[in-house]
């Protein structure tokens with residue numbers, strides 16, 4: 760197996776172990792008191808959704824965004840949740856059933872090779888895309904699948920720029936155990952995401968959140 764394949768296997772194993780308690784433990788992510796819900800709400804807001812919209816939640820995990828999305832798109836809308844890890848999707852399926860949502864479907868796939876449905880209104884990815892080495896390609900594939908005026912929004916963690924050491928550590932403490940912190944910091948995937956958005960979308964906005972430990976990037980597909 761290639762190095763990339765082994766890294767992906769480790770990632771899946773890590774999330775299989777986390778899946779059962781993810782909804783509780785993720786509240787402490789990346790640190791107790793971190794304004795995660797506020798950041799999620801901002802990310803959903805950046806999609807400028809209307810009732811009836813179709814949204815892809817890329818690397819949806821256990822579906823923590825679903826309720827926030829449902830509130831805006833309503834029963835006429837549609838959510839497609841995509842994730843690599845079977846156990847995370849199993850938790851997402853439980854959430855769907857518990858809430859009686861009939862407009863959410865799940866797909867087990869690698870973001871890097873996912874075939875986006877055509878003409879989606881919006882794509883969201885939260886706390887996940889910097890883990891995908893091909894994140895720039897994912898932005899590009901998604902952008903091509905958006906309908907005219909459709910929106911892409913990515914919320915994720917980053918290493919703060921000019922910051923005290925303790926804050927840098929808060930940011931890097933978030934980096935997942937399956938990937939080396941050094942590799943993530945050196946790869947600086949948030950820069951690739953920003954560049955890909957600027958390349959593929961119009962109206963791109965980039966906002967640093969919580970002392971630069973997270974970012975919200977969003978943009979629109981131009982007229983098709």
Ligand SMILES: C[S@@+](CC[C@H](N)C(=O)[O-])C[C@H]1O[C@@H](n2cnc3c(N)ncnc32)[C@H](O)[C@@H]1O
Pocket residue numbers: 770774785817818819820821822823824841842843844847868869870871884885886887890891
């Ligand atoms: C930290 S969790 C975030 C889950 C969810 N988006 C949230 O906000 O709670 C990261 C998720 O990304 C998924 N993931 C990582 N790499 C992926 C890939 N290449 N393709 C699809 N999903 C991936 C993992 O399986 C995991 O569920």
